[in-house]
Amino acid sequence: DVKVTQSSRYLVKRTGEKVFLECVQDMDHENMFWYRQDPGLGLRLIYFSYDVKMKEKGDIPEGYSVSREKKERFSLILESASTNQTSMYLCASSPPSQSTEAFFGQGTRLTVV
Amino acid sequence: GQNIDQPTEMTATEGAIVQINCTYQTSGFNGLFWYQQHAGEAPTFLSYNVLDGLEEKGRFSSFLSRSKGYSYLLLKELQMKDSASYLCAVLDSNYQLIWGAGTKLIIKP
Numbered sequence: 001d002v003k004v005t006q007s008s009r010y011l012v013k014r015t016g017e018k019v020f021l022e023c024v025q026d027m028d029h030e031n032m033f034w035y036r037q038d039p040g041l042g043l044r045l046i047y048f049s050y051d052v053k054m055k056e057k058g059d060i061p062e063g064y065s066v067s068r069e070k071k072e073r074f075s076l077i078l079e080s081a082s083t084n085q086t087s088m089y090l091c092a093s094s095p096p097s098q099s100t101e102a103f104f105g106q107g108t109r110l111t112v113v
Numbered sequence: 114g115q116n117i118d119q120p121t122e123m124t125a126t127e128g129a130i131v132q133i134n135c136t137y138q139t140s141g142f143n144g145l146f147w148y149q150q151h152a153g154e155a156p157t158f159l160s161y162n163v164l165d166g167l168e169e170k171g172r173f174s175s176f177l178s179r180s181k182g183y184s185y186l187l188l189k190e191l192q193m194k195d196s197a198s199y200l201c202a203v204l205d206s207n208y209q210l211i212w213g214a215g216t217k218l219i220i221k222p
Contacts, residue, residue, distance in 0.1 A: 004155075042117060042212030043156075043200070090155065101146070101158035102210075 003027075006091050006105035013112050019078040021108050023091030031094045032074035033102065034058075034066060036087040043090065049074055050096075081112045115139045117213035119201050124219045125191055133186045133199050133216045141206020147175055147186045148200040150215065156200055159186070188218075196220045 007022035025032065031050055035043040035058075045058030047066040055066050063085060067075045074093075078085055088109050094102040116138045125131040137145070144163040148156040162168055162177035162184060174187040186199055201213040 040121075040214055042214045043202075043210075044212075045209070101161065104155035104157070106155045107153075 004091055004093055004103050004105040006089075006108050008108050009106060011108060011110045013078075013081050013110065015082060015112055017078075017081045017112075019081050019110065019112075021076040021078075021089055021091075021110070023074045023076070023093075023105055024072050025074075025091075025093040025103070026072065027093060027095075027103065028071065029093035029103075030071070030096045031102075032068065033092040033094075034064075034074065034076045035090045035092065036060070037090055037107070038087050046076065078110075081110075083112050086110060086112045115205065115211045117201055117203060117211055119199075119213040119216045121214070122217045122219065124221060125188075127191055127193060127220055127222050129191050130187065130189050131191060131218065133188070133201075133218065135184045135186070135201035135213055137182050137184070137201070137203045137211070137213075139203045139205045139211055142179060143204040143206065143208055145175075145177055145184050145204070146200075146202045146210070147184075148202065150198045150200060152197070159199075191220050193220050193222070 004025045033048045034046045049055050049068045065077045088107050090107050091105040092102040118136045147159040150156040160175040167176045172189045177184045198215040198217045200215045202210045
């Protein structure tokens with residue numbers, strides 16, 4: 001069974017903390033993505049990566065950074081968490097062809113207090 | 114700007130048929146996806162349309178009209194487990210996915 005695994009389902013962090021969200025996929029996919037999902041809004045792309053050590057900004061990269069040191073792992077970093085970063089974070093992976101489906105992790109619900 | 118519109122919420126009865134519409138205005142078009150997302154879970158792939166017409170897959174069908182910027186997802190013989198959000202997403206000219214906000218479908222017995 002193909003799998004995208006996110007390290008935590010729920011996280012509570014304090015304002016100003018550095019937060020790491022980890023995502024691992026076992027499908028040998030080149031593409032990996034980080035989205036945030038908020039009520040009433042579509043999925044919004046934060047960052048994506050088409051290869052190891054490669055990263056591209058999505059629509060809302062401010063306040064975030066990413067790391068992809070290995071093909072199977074894509075990390076999202078909140079440099080200094082703020083309350084407006086309270087959200088559901090979804091990681092996804094897909095093969096190189098853009099017209100194929102993406103596989104999502106179960107999501108991390110982050111609350112910043 | 115780029116825009117995907119879907120109804121926020123729909124209600125239907127178990128055993129019935131429901132059609133969820135999606136209209137889009139994007140810079141280019143390289144296909145349209147439908148995903149299902151149960152509450153608290155990951156989105157899962159339902160369908161992909163790149164050519165006009167109807168694609169049928171069991172109880173679920175997806176239709177596309179590129180000239181009208183319009184798609185719908187048709188769910189037949191509704192079951193309680195179909196209660197979920199349905200997400201429409203368009204692949205634009207840069208092969209970036211543009212997502213709608215999703216339609217929450219409530220199935221009543």
